[in-house]
Amino acid sequence: METGGCRMGGAAEPAAPAMITLEDLDGMPEESPDSAYHSNGSSLEEEAAERMEDEEQERLLSYWQSVGRGHQVDVPRDMAEPIQQLTRNNHPQERQAIPFTLIQRKEKLGDLLYEKRQYGKAKWACIKMKEKQYEQSICLGFMKLMRYICEQNSSGLYLGITIPIVTVVHTNESQSEITPLVTVAYYLPEVLQDEPPHPFDSDIIIEEWPSTIVYSRGFRGITNEDSIMREINLLAEILESPELCLQDTFIIAGYTNPAAANRHNEIWFLQRP
Secondary structure (H helix, E strand, O other), X not given: OOOOOOOOOOOOOOXXXXXXOHHHHHOOOOOOHHHHHHXXXXXXXXXXXXXXXXXXXXXXXXXXXXXXXXXXXXXXXXXXXXXXXXXXXXXXXXXXXXXXXXXXXXXXXXXXXXXXXXXXXXXXXXXEEOOOOHHHHHHHHHHHHHHHHEOOEOOOOEOOOEEOEEEEEEEXXXXXXXXXXXXXXEEOOHHHOOOOOOEOOOOOEEEEEOOEEEEEEEEEOOOOHHHHHHHHHHHHHXXXXXXXXXXEEEEEEEOOOOOOOOOEEEEEEXXXX
């Protein structure tokens, strides 16, 4: 999942301590003035590094809080560390894509209409949300999953990012709008599939999803009740046999985090078992 491009402006660093060779250290008494100066210099460097760490956390937290206000979501202070950790580890080469088998690509005049894929049986960390607005549900659900990913789990380790983060949505009986209850889900990395770390948050449940065939179509921008229904209707018109898929359950796959402006998303139709 991508995070906002928020970088910290550099504060002036303290002057570096004088260079001391290994030979100098061997010949020094433990309490020599030079040794004390070197120790003090190291302490100053550590303090400066801690200050920079705190400033980076504050800057990233402020950015997410600003974005959260736009979605009427409060980003609490205890999200500072998970946000910083996720940002630092958010490099393309470190993101694990959810594996799938491509069955078919449907194109028209060079444009991709949809892909038919098969996803294998796998374990996911899932949380159900039911806020007034879809954007609030996915933002709050994603923050809870971020805490789980960023060490708030039984292993005490950073678990790593997998993409996409998905949201399961349902439509009402008339299929005219999506219902408030959604499930936000994080695919557990391959190395954790056999023994997933236990979440500290009791709202997060580890589920095993069966192998599924999906029909996927990409779109960009925000995801809300209107845009999701638009994409559902569009893919239903494109598919040759939409009746082969579930009619009231769909998945929104997000490749960029909810704070991003121009998100990369997909709508997934699920083929009936």
